[in-house]
Amino acid sequence: MSYAIMSQRGGETHLVTYRTVRPANIVYFDGMSASWGPGWLDSQEMFIYGVNPAQGKNSKWWDDYGRADKLCSWAEPRDIDGIVRMNAGFEIIWCDFNSSKLQLVSHLNITPPGTPLTQRTWFPRFPDDLPSTPGYPPQRRPPRRPRISQLAETGQIEWVRAASHRAFSPQPHLTLLPSGMVSYYHPRLTSLVEDRINRSMNAHRLANISSSDAVDVVHEINAVLARFKAGVMGSGMNWIGTSLDIIEQWGDRISHMHALLLNMSDPSTDATASLPTIRALSYTPLNPYMQPGLTPNASAWDLFFGMSPNVPHGNVTAFERCTTQTTGFLTASQRTSQEDLLQESIETVLSRLCSDVGTIFVESSDLVQGTSKSTLAISVHHWRVRIEKLMKWLDWSVWLRCDQHVCSTPLWPIAWVFRRPGEPNRDEEEELKPRCIRMAV
Template sequence: MSSADKCRPQLVVPMPSTATIPKAVFWIFLVIGQVLTAQVPLPPTSASGDRCDLSGQWNLDEQPATNATGNLVFETANSLLQHWANTRYRNGHTIVPGTVPVGTILYHGAIMGPHVPTALDWVATEPDHSMLFCMGEVKSGCLHVTFVVTRPMKVLYFDGSSAALFSEGSMDTQDLMAWSEMKPEWALNEYQRIEDLCKWGQKYGLNGFVRMQMNFEMMICNFTSHMEVVSSLNLETLHLKLKNGQPTEDLNTMHSTFELMHSASWREAYPGETQVILDYSGLVSFYDTALVPSLVPRRVGLERWDHRVAGISSEDMERVKDRLIQVLEQPPVTASGIDWKTVLRLVVDRYASRLDVMQYLLNTTLDDTHILLDHAEKVQRQLRTVLTPYTVLAAVPSYTSVTSDTQNSWAVPVFRECVTSHMSSISISARGTTLTPSERLLLQALQETTREICRVATRMWASGLTAGVDPFYPANKRPDADHIRTLMDEWKKDLRGLMSWLDWSVWVKCRPACNVEEICYLPTWPIGFFPPPYDFPESQNSARSQTMENTSLPDPNKGEWKRPQPKCIRRLGPYGF
């Protein structure tokens, strides 16, 4: 037996074979076994500080470090290529290499002309988006080109609303790659940006760059090397009527604008934009405190809305570019073979809805004692469900042995099993391989995130069991109302702190839910932005330039545009954003 195994409670309850006894007797035996093991004390902890002493690393009262970023790395990685989360937090902090597979269909709209694009231009992943740029005179119509990818395209993805053309942080990461500095005065200088990004990326075999605004788009460096034209059509224009870059109350204009946002909603949640396959083993994060230590003090005291890559030191910037070059020069295959996208998502799936329903139960105002106890028992059931796979038999104490244990140290094995179960699976999966620096960062983020979830869940569950509100182990005496209310107040504080720290966008939704004639919407650049005047770069003869010239820059310090909040908007006329 290993030293690690010796630290685990070792208890064997003899069970008869199900083949030799009636099923009803088997279940009775199981229940008796549960009751008996509830009275078995844990092995004594060592005062010598050996591995059996769990009071340090597994302290149920130890919160994450103030400057820890595991939660931020986790949620940004879990939200890649998802429209909702990257609309909510526009200032991206992650750059990831990826591939656009063969057979992917892409779209390009332009003013009617004699040629389809061959280099340095934009495509959309949905025709509802590209049609916005299909502009021209009523008589001549517009050009709409459909492409198919014929060879896998090597791309680089910038997270956040990286195609939102304003100077408050959304374009920081790509500006660093293009110019090695932020140039807020060039926020709308898209042609210089694509030219310099493609020039930089050519050295590393990049075919394009993936960004997001109203929907996902790609900056294409060469249209002839990896794509072929499926169709090139002279279409009727949408006849959009804009004022200061915003849709007017014209019904056709509002309908087209809504349908563009509607198409983005298909990619708002997991799995997001599936036409781009990201290589998580090459992920580079500006929340990586070992890689980018200069940004740590700049985030102190700031909400995530205000996090910027601006302010990075020149040394850290060079370190990021060196890491990214290493990533781009290696084969686009994960070193370990671990599917990090799924690993991260499984954690969210396992906990998000249960934490959400517990928050609902705890936020309900209750005066009736019976209903109060009912809600406490329901929360306790949810906590027990969360921890069931980790509730080792020897870790459930008798009530008399824990009433004076305010630290709930008897529950530490449950906490430990909850955390290490996630980590052990990764360790086994990666056996015999070497994790890349990106994978080690993701593993650390996974560990920090699951540790805090398991810590808070175990702490709450242990408190509920001790207080006598666990339906599985009913107390001899019903707890009084004041005791229950105190418990629920403590629970509410713990759960609020956990969910605020995790800050998962899956919890950001319209409450109450929208009706059938509505969809839930987060304010998205550039729809609805009304900023001060701005000097635009000289126009170039393209639909994109013409559209940009009519677009205003947002004031990022006002209301819902700084902190987007979900709201229901109509999906049928009359519209309104």
């Protein structure tokens, strides 16, 4: 990101590399929190000013250095070394370069060969004294872009490639602590619910959060940081590993089922021949929670959704075990309040997975004994629709694939269509979908 910008401005480009010699305390703002535009900076503004975005805010969203100063002022008394924010590049705002946790590794002149020596910059700066539309940077035509080195031009496409590496998973060099994860999707924040109705997550903003909800979140993060400083880390549950395990266990199976159901939907194929495969694909992930060996004559519905009180561990259904066995052993005294929400979220996902796949298992088991082609065709259609709705609801990145291209999520300021006031609106959900981008200079 920085190379793509700085190497094309003309003049020398320097790269200064540091490493941490001790663990650093970092606050991570998720989402496109380093992007310029209405809504993306709202959570930071709330931490800086302690109120909702509509009150007391006096910083301009293109004033990154001013915002960094304010964030570091907020971080210092809380023993925070830096703030991670994201756009199309990974960014950490490091507050004190004289910190004993930081060590200089190198300072290199990486100016691309053929770069003109001019110091003139084409990257726009926005002085405060120029007129502007409220909420948008002052209007200014940037200086003529200087002729740049051909090698410098690679910075843009490599920026896209680098952004695609970490678009869908946590940064590996950061150790996230989910037990302290604060979310604006907590059910208690009721002032945000109405704006999210019938809108995709891409369009969710904090603009209409109530002052009480905004202050509540600020208090929560202060409590989390105080708890962390005191050494209280929560249950010790590996929430990230658990989530990745669920995706690994279910992701490729659901994709396989979807591909098979698409094939079975073709009138020219023999859907009856594939029916046992669909049954087996749906049975396998549910098998660890059922006890068919104790009730060999039970129906598929009884095995998974029915209660079997006369067998060991029969006080709950297999469906309930499928939903809660991963996290149900945690007691309330072990969990932080943030882990309560994580447990509820994981069990909600598992409930949907187990219910949808369990339904296909039950229905395919009934049909495998014999059925007409027309009845099977109706069932295949229902199963395919069920799986497609499930995949859309889960929205897992494991299903994104690009052949000979890079899969990139449109992120500010690359692979992104910036709109000015007055320009026609486009479908934001469609605009922000991941896409395949060809890598070529």
